[in-house]
Amino acid sequence: MTKKAAILVAGGRGSRMGGPVAKQYLPVAGEPVLMRTLSVFYHVDPAIDLILVLPQNDFLYWKELCKDYQFTIPHRLVAGGNSRFQSVRNGLNSLKPETELVAIHDGVRPFVKQEVIEESFEVAARAGSAIAVIALKDSIRKLRDDGKSFYEERQYFRLVQTPQTFLVEKIKKAFAVTELQQFTDDATVYENQGWQVTLISGNAENIKITTPEDMDYAEFIAAKQLSDR
Numbered sequence: 001m002t003k004k005a006a007i008l009v010a011g012g013r014g015s016r017m018g019g020p021v022a023k024q025y026l027p028v029a030g031e032p033v034l035m036r037t038l039s040v041f042y043h044v045d046p047a048i049d050l051i052l053v054l055p056q057n058d059f060l061y062w063k064e065l066c067k068d069y070q071f072t073i074p075h076r077l078v079a080g081g082n083s084r085f086q087s088v089r090n091g092l093n094s095l096k097p098e099t100e101l102v103a104i105h106d107g108v109r110p111f112v113k114q115e116v117i118e119e120s121f122e123v124a125a126r127a128g129s130a131i132a133v134i135a136l137k138d139s140i141r142k143l144r145d146d147g148k149s150f151y152e153e154r155q156y157f158r159l160v161q162t163p164q165t166f167l168v169e170k171i172k173k174a175f176a177v178t179e180l181q182q183f184t185d186d187a188t189v190y191e192n193q194g195w196q197v198t199l200i201s202g203n204a205e206n207i208k209i210t211t212p213e214d215m216d217y218a219e220f221i222a223a224k225q226l227s228d229r
């Protein structure tokens with residue numbers, strides 16, 4: 001059986017969300033965002049090695065939160081870094097030697113579908129990588145520095161989500177480089193090695209909770225999930 005791990009990165013401060021409590025700990029329909037995300041991965045496969053990357057200073061707070069919510073899904077804590085890239089790298093460095101596949105996922109994307117995670121592991125096992133993306137619904141304009149804007153054919157673009165799942169051997173090699181500005185996700189780190197990434201379909205509700213209005217939408221999605229059960 002292939003040894004799988006999932007690194008859920010939640011080492012950020014949520015500056016665009018604002019507020020006294022970082023967004024990854026905020027309750028959505030009564031359950032903190034990170035507990036929701038951990039649960040989805042756990043239900044895909046309870047044997048997945050779950051790694052949660054948090055700011056080191058939040059470890060105690062998180063452990064207390066788990067007690068308060070009686071949250072018992074097993075996971076390991078790893079200290080985050082100053083950027084998402086560094087947080088992911090810390091997570092990769094904590095993988096057990098026998099791990100063959102790793103899904104890297106934003107902790108603040110609690111509505112990823114189990115089917116997307118499952119497909120990401122299947123495709124990454126065959127192709128080396130699997131990056132969840134969705135098509136655009138709106139038209140797009142490309143901006144130029146001179147203030148002009150131009151039509152672009154939206155069928156050639158995709159919005160990038162997580163999970164981004166990889167063969168461990170390859171993604172660890174890819175992350176053993178100096179951080180570059182274009183490393184806004186893990187696919188860009190992988191392709192920096194000259195390797196082509198493989199895209200899979202994500203799910204529309206798999207939003208990255210980023211700004212306050214996302215919390216309203218998150219409440220809506222959580223309520224819908226409950227009524228669809």
Ligand SMILES: Nc1ccn([C@@H]2O[C@H](COP(=O)(O)OP(=O)(O)OP(=O)(O)O)[C@@H](O)[C@H]2O)c(=O)n1
Pocket residue numbers: 009010011012013014015016017024053080081082083084087088106107108109208209210
């Ligand atoms: N040093 C960092 C920065 C970000 N992240 C994580 O990467 C994911 C995507 O980042 P983003 O949505 O930008 O989160 P924040 O950095 O927390 O938000 P902001 O940019 O608004 O401060 C989040 O789960 C975030 O916690 C991380 O693990 N370590």
Ligand SMILES: C[C@](O)(CO)[C@H](O)COP(=O)(O)O
Pocket residue numbers: 084106160161162184185186208
């Ligand atoms: C990884 C990511 O969620 C893919 O869309 C995104 O690049 C993270 O960006 P952020 O600026 O760190 O939120």
